Amino acid sequence: MGNLISMEGNQAAAEAMRQINPDAMAAYPITPQTEVVQTFAQFVADGRVDTEFVTVESEHSAMSACVAAAASGTRVMTATSANGMALMWEILYIAASTRLPIVMALVNRALSANINIHCDHSDSMGARDTGWIQLFCENGQEAYDSLIQAVRIAEHPQVRLPVMVCYDGFIISHAVECLELLKDNEVQKFIGEFKSVNSLLDISHPYTFGPLDLYDFYFEHKRQQIEAYGPAKQTVIEVGKQFGSLSGREYGLFEAYHLQDARLAIVLMGSAAGTAKEAVDRLRANGLPIGVLKLRAFRPFPSEELTQLLSRFEAVAVLDRAVSFGAAAGPLFTEISSALFASNHRPLLLNYIYGLGGRDIDIEDIQEVGKKLQKTAESGKVEQPFDYIGVRK
Amino acid sequence: MASLKQLSSKKELLTGGHRLCAGCGASIIVRQVLLAADTPVVIAASTGCLEVATTIFPYTAWRCSFIHCAFENAASTLSGVETAYRALKKKGETDQDMRFIAFSGDGGTYDIGIQALSGACERGHRMLYVCYDNQAYMNTGIQRSSATPLGAATTTSPAGKVLPGKTQNRKDLTEIIAAHHIPYVAQASPSRWNDLVSKAQRALQAEGPSFMNVLSPCPRGWRHPPNESIKIAQLAVDTCIWPLYEVAEDKWRLTYRPKQKPPVEEWLKTQGRFAHLFKGNNQQVIEQLQAEVDRRWEELLEKTS
Numbered sequence: 001m002g003n004l005i006s007m008e009g010n011q012a013a014a015e016a017m018r019q020i021n022p023d024a025m026a027a028y029p030i031t032p033q034t035e036v037v038q039t040f041a042q043f044v045a046d047g048r049v050d051t052e053f054v055t056v057e058s059e060h061s062a063m064s065a066c067v068a069a070a071a072s073g074t075r076v077m078t079a080t081s082a083n084g085m086a087l088m089w090e091i092l093y094i095a096a097s098t099r100l101p102i103v104m105a106l107v108n109r110a111l112s113a114n115i116n117i118h119c120d121h122s123d124s125m126g127a128r129d130t131g132w133i134q135l136f137c138e139n140g141q142e143a144y145d146s147l148i149q150a151v152r153i154a155e156h157p158q159v160r161l162p163v164m165v166c167y168d169g170f171i172i173s174h175a176v177e178c179l180e181l182l183k184d185n186e187v188q189k190f191i192g193e194f195k196s197v198n199s200l201l202d203i204s205h206p207y208t209f210g211p212l213d214l215y216d217f218y219f220e221h222k223r224q225q226i227e228a229y230g231p232a233k234q235t236v237i238e239v240g241k242q243f244g245s246l247s248g249r250e251y252g253l254f255e256a257y258h259l260q261d262a263r264l265a266i267v268l269m270g271s272a273a274g275t276a277k278e279a280v281d282r283l284r285a286n287g288l289p290i291g292v293l294k295l296r297a298f299r300p301f302p303s304e305e306l307t308q309l310l311s312r313f314e315a316v317a318v319l320d321r322a323v324s325f326g327a328a329a330g331p332l333f334t335e336i337s338s339a340l341f342a343s344n345h346r347p348l349l350l351n352y353i354y355g356l357g358g359r360d361i362d363i364e365d366i367q368e369v370g371k372k373l374q375k376t377a378e379s380g381k382v383e384q385p386f387d388y389i390g391v392r393k
Numbered sequence: 394m395a396s397l398k399q400l401s402s403k404k405e406l407l408t409g410g411h412r413l414c415a416g417c418g419a420s421i422i423v424r425q426v427l428l429a430a431d432t433p434v435v436i437a438a439s440t441g442c443l444e445v446a447t448t449i450f451p452y453t454a455w456r457c458s459f460i461h462c463a464f465e466n467a468a469s470t471l472s473g474v475e476t477a478y479r480a481l482k483k484k485g486e487t488d489q490d491m492r493f494i495a496f497s498g499d500g501g502t503y504d505i506g507i508q509a510l511s512g513a514c515e516r517g518h519r520m521l522y523v524c525y526d527n528q529a530y531m532n533t534g535i536q537r538s539s540a541t542p543l544g545a546a547t548t549t550s551p552a553g554k555v556l557p558g559k560t561q562n563r564k565d566l567t568e569i570i571a572a573h574h575i576p577y578v579a580q581a582s583p584s585r586w587n588d589l590v591s592k593a594q595r596a597l598q599a600e601g602p603s604f605m606n607v608l609s610p611c612p613r614g615w616r617h618p619p620n621e622s623i624k625i626a627q628l629a630v631d632t633c634i635w636p637l638y639e640v641a642e643d644k645w646r647l648t649y650r651p652k653q654k655p656p657v658e659e660w661l662k663t664q665g666r667f668a669h670l671f672k673g674n675n676q677q678v679i680e681q682l683q684a685e686v687d688r689r690w691e692e693l694l695e696k697t698s
Contacts (some may be wrong), residue, residue, distance in 0.1 A: 057512030061469035068473025210461035
């Protein structure tokens with residue numbers, strides 16, 4: 001048993017960063033991420049980390065400094081939320097396309113307007129095409145564990161892509177839970193020494209980063225980048241297994257909860273997965289054959305694995321905590337249904353939008369979803385493919 | 394200050410064969426600044442003419458390490474390089490003395506990049522930021538910037554039937570950066586190469602952020618023959634459109650005093666972008682510009698006296 005301690009999700013994330021002890025961190029405070037930056041600043045002030053902490057004047061500069069520091073052969077981290085990440089947007093693409101292993105804690109929060117500081121996944125979803133690996137967490141323990149794993153995933157020689165570890169604002173970031181921490185030396189041993197590749201500071205080998213790349217080469221570079229997400233998927237699995245041997249907590253691309261004997265499934269990401277597990281327990285007690293698929297890796301998206309897993313189900317409900325305005329469904333639903341289309345056997349699919357701007361979702365809400373799934377499976381047809389949970393008309 | 398002969402034997406870090414226009418001020422400025430460096434350097438450039446013309450994949454004109462990230466972030470990008478350098482030095486992974494230099498046009502400096510530059514100055518990174526100020530967004534096709542002088546015709550401040558080109562005065566960025574009270578700030582011109590190289594040397598010696606604003610003639614945007622760039626830059630200095638001075642540790646010093654101060658008209662008539670000012674009722678714009686140049690020059694004389 002490791003070191004059991006009660007702390008907030010943000011403190012756990014900051015603790016992971018302290019143990020990782022990156023060479024450089026550039027970050028700008030924003031609610032609900034603020035405490036990560038503050039706690040880390042205190043670590044710097046107390047000499048508990050060796051990190052060069054750059055207190056930039058904006059998130060745009062935070063990500064720009066991270067890009068350059070990573071291109072200069074150092075291990076780099078940052079943290080942000082919502083509008084902060086929206087301001088980084090341009091540089092998120094540059095970080096991924098330059099193949100820089102930056103690790104970021106993204107404390108999920110709704111995007112403006114209207115301004116709202118509470119949780120939804122619209123910030124992550126806005127960045128889903130930037131090229132970052134995106135791992136979603138159910139609780140503070142997973143945020144802590146995933147940040148440590150993210151270093152290994154990002155720096156893997158066949159991956160070299162930035163990773164954002166996404167955890168729900170307030171629901172995880174500000175909730176106190178009992179967590180198990182690793183020892184500092186265990187974390188250091190697990191992540192290993194940073195191995196610099198093509199550093200700007202290697203004066204015997206000058207490099208040009210960020211050249212003008214026109215129609216004669218850009219496409220090949222994009223193809224190389226696209227092909228990195230295959231190894232990235234394998235690396236998420238391998239690192240998750242190795243982390244399991246170290247901590248007893250194994251991770252993968254997703255978690256299957258009571259899916260083995262189930263004919264109905266609820267797919268979702270983030271803290272609501274915990275609520276869904278409780279709802280499923282209650283439904284199962286009443287004889288409903290239902291389980292939960294908690295997706296962890298939204299990028300790289302485990303298309304084949306999910307197709308294989310879900311195609312035998314009778315009915316599946318996908319719960320989205322974000323919207324793609326003007327699209328027929330939420331972004332997670334679109335991915336899942338697109339993956340399943342490749343299969344000859346497809347479950348009936350329902351899509352729900354829930355929890356925008358921090359709106360609570362409770363056990364009863366998800367039990368209702370379970371009942372609707374059962375009805376859908378029994379009737380063999382989808383009456384309402386798209387609906388909301390917990391919103392007034 | 395090294396002699397011209399000594400400087401000419403130094404290995405240049407920006408090679409020939411890049412695709413900047415003939416007569417472009419930017420490459421001349423870069424070469425003069427880099428001649429002042431006695432240690433290895435890392436260059437950061439913002440999106441703009443210099444960046445696109447020197448790094449067309451799979452080629453690069455840079456013999457030293459170079460990073461381009463985006464348009465508005467040369468200063469924050471270079472902050473990251475300098476931070477990584479300090480981190481590696483602290484860990485004992487390097488003991489190499491190095492310098493960090495950003496090159497950015499007036500678009501990337503006066504306008505879209507001013508926030509990142511201001512932040513980097515306040516944080517105190519040891520780096521030199523050089524603005525090659527060609528007084529408009531030349532890379533995208535000559536659009537006005539806050540560095541464009543009053544009366545200049547650009548593609549977004551064209552001279553028309555009712556408007557005589559740009560209707561606002563230019564921003565005084567050098568003074569804005571001086572107001573950050575960083576160790577070294579200077580204004581220079583490639584026409585006074587010895588003054589420019591000496592300033593770059595002092596800037597690179599500064600134990601903190603330093604900034605140089607350098608006038609960069611642009612034959613395409615200013616509409617003049619490419620072989621007149623340096624002459625026109627010097628005329629800007631002599632007319633006091635572009636005074637040469639430095640602010641070292643908050644001490645203001647004029648580094649060149651024109652023997653005569655010709656009227657601004659002499660400078661304006663060398664460039665096609667001001668041709669409309671000599672037609673119709675636009676004489677008053679020239680008078681306004683002269684008054685503004687005189688006023689700022691008097692203020693500068695006071696600060697440097």
